Amino acid sequence: MPLSDNAAPARYPLAIIGAGALGLHFAARLADVLRVAVIGRDAEHAARLRAGVEVGGQRYCADAFAAAQPPRADWVIVLVKAGDTTAAATIAERMQPLGVLSLQNGLTGDLLRAHCRAPRVDQGITTEGAYRERTAAGERVQPSGAGETLLPPGFEPVAQILAQAGLHARIEPDIARARLAKLLVNVAINPLAALYRVPNGALLEPPYREALDTLVREAWPVLHAEGLALDLDAALARVHAVATATAANRASMLQDVLAGRRTEIDAITGALLQMGARQGRALPTHAAIHRQIKALEPPAAA
Ligand SMILES: NC(=O)c1ccc[n+]([C@@H]2O[C@H](COP(=O)([O-])OP(=O)(O)OC[C@H]3O[C@@H](n4cnc5c(N)ncnc54)[C@H](OP(=O)(O)O)[C@@H]3O)[C@@H](O)[C@H]2O)c1
Structure with a gap:
């Protein structure tokens, strides 16, 4: 009590x-x-x-x-x-x-x-x-x-x-569309920031920018098929706008990796990979990033 x-x-x-x-x-x-x-x-x-x-x-x-x-x-x-x-x-x-x-x-x-x-x-x-x-x-x-x-x-x-x-x-x-728009941002910014250990804004510059845009281009057809109401250019613009607005921030996944905690990669990139599997679309870059982030996590508690 x-x-x-x-x-x-x-x-x-x-x-x-x-x-x-x-x-x-x-x-x-x-x-x-x-x-x-x-x-x-x-x-x-x-x-x-x-x-x-x-x-x-x-x-x-x-x-x-x-x-x-x-x-x-x-x-x-x-x-x-x-x-x-x-x-x-x-x-x-x-x-x-x-x-x-x-x-x-x-x-x-x-x-x-x-x-x-x-x-x-x-x-x-x-x-x-x-x-x-x-x-x-x-x-x-x-x-x-x-x-x-x-x-x-x-x-x-x-x-x-x-x-x-x-x-x-x-x-x-239309909360489902709003969730997809947030997922788009999260699958692009969060894992990359964690992998390269940089603040969000750095992802807009070389050498990270190419990887950021690749993740958006690869995720877009899957999210669009699920109902994301943005065309590809708007999807890229959305991710760039969030990286700009949060340029100095350390993404939560980066904070988790630095603290040696489990990350939310399964609910973020893992959710995207499941959508891709349902649709029969390959997401090789996201799949590789998912594996790399999982390798940084501590072992699951017994
Ligand atoms: N922080 C932000 O700015 C922000 C913004 C948008 C969305 N979110 C989302 O909001 C969620 C929470 O984020 P956060 O930053 O607040 O995380 P956080 O600071 O780690 O807080 C999570 C809390 O939940 C507790 N918890 C875990 N398992 C529990 C259980 N079984 N019973 C009771 N409490 C339990 C944790 O305890 P322990 O510390 O003991 O593990 C911790 O106190 C995440 O999905 C995150 O992505 C966060």
Whole structure:
């Protein structure tokens, strides 16, 4: 149970699974407008979150719970890394929610649906940003730029809550296309930045630019056949625009590789490769990059 002054409600209006960079960024903002349950990895993590964590320069004491004892909640947002999606789906189902929304990178909706039988389970996208930093006192979360959050139809109450908290959020009627557009950017920028260990902007210059454009050209027919509403020139322009706008950033996959963590390559490039296999289209450059990133990951836990 949380150690908050106010007793925990029998049912929270909203919960977030994944108390990392983005989860705590969202939770701290949303806590200004309603009670938010934050699900930490274990009891020790939950205790640290209840004691308070610095988020965007403010101390945030979360209504935190261990993953083994989640409270009931109407709506659940999943913000664990893609490799932890199955565990998060199981936790979410135990919360007996009306709906579960992933805002993760990569395509995780099918996996979430396979392990969680809530009435609505779907995936939106967000360009909100945040990162975790080690400090002498432990850890803090820093927002790294306001973005936009697009939610699938059926998640209107969640969109309304996000907007009340001052976040830029709306329902996107064609969320599948929006996810494909984000996947296009992720399959091009994320693995290359991680492989060459460069900030996003460097990918626009030689010697990386050729590889970046090759990845876009190879991915485009597959994503277009799935419903991506961009022609090839627009797809290239979209990826270049994101690399320019985030020129100084270190992509999350690069951060994962540098920290010796698993990456989200399976939910990103792996998802593209699965689409290609379904369509009978070869994606040799993406397949090679997938293998190279997998080789950089630590061995899976037994
Ligand atoms: N950060 C951003 O700017 C950003 C922007 C857009 C999208 N995203 C996406 O959002 C997702 C989350 O990213 P992030 O940067 O916030 O990652 P993160 O900082 O690593 O946070 C993930 C959190 O989930 C926890 N977790 C893992 N498995 C769990 C489980 N079974 N039960 C409870 N908690 C669990 C992790 O605990 P441990 O630390 O113990 O593993 C960690 O606290 C990713 O898909 C990412 O691609 C992030």
